[in-house]
Amino acid sequence: MNHIRSLSLLLSATVLLAACKKEEAAPAAPTAEPAAAAPEAAAPALKSSPAPEGAKISFADLKDGATVSSPLLVKFVVEGITLAPAGTEEPASGHHHLMIDAELPPADAPIPADANHVHFGKAQTETTIELTPGTHTLQLEFANGQHVPFNPPLASEKITVTVK
Structure with missing residues (x-):
């Protein structure tokens, strides 16, 4: 049982570390995954795009x-x-x-x-x-x-x- 819990914690830490490194490289796209994997991470800000001239x-x-x-x-x-x-x-x-x-x-x-x-x-x-x-x-x-x-x-x- 402790072995399963250790594996679960290790997997969670790996996912969290990968997510942090991905955010440093480029803003992450919104996902449908639950926020439980990284509760302290804020959702990416939605922002306006520049309108093409003449559109x-x-x-x-x-x-x-x-x-x-x-x-x-x-x-x-x-x-x-x-x-x-x-x-x-x-x-x-x-x-x-x-x-x-x-x-x-x-x-x-x-x-x-x-x-x-x-x-x-x-x-x-x-x-x-x-x-x-x-x-x-x-x-x-x-x-x-x-x-x-x-x-x-x-x-x-x-x-x-x-x-x-």
Whole structure:
């Protein structure tokens, strides 16, 4: 029994030492492993990425002031930056987020995921949304693989649509 415990402690120490050496060499990518292996280690900071000059995102066929029906097909356009799934850590890449009746979230934290902040982490370029009759605002924001907005923010114009 003591032999098994000694091996377990030795393995834990080896993993902890390897993790420390890896952090010295380069920042570690977020993992899904439990924090129990190194309780004193803090999670890597999520940070904004620089926005490529000239990059733009917009709605394809939807214009400000449009009267629409629900469900509504919304298509996204991206120019000057690479469209990539969430989790991709390549520079100048990211994916869309749709704000429905919401302001853009703070630029220094991941975009929340809720009914007003819809994520397209599989690099989708369109969606169909259900909207109640009345006036609604829509805005796109592009974010990096960690769902953190670019700096400066890469967002479409906020548009207003009326659902009949």
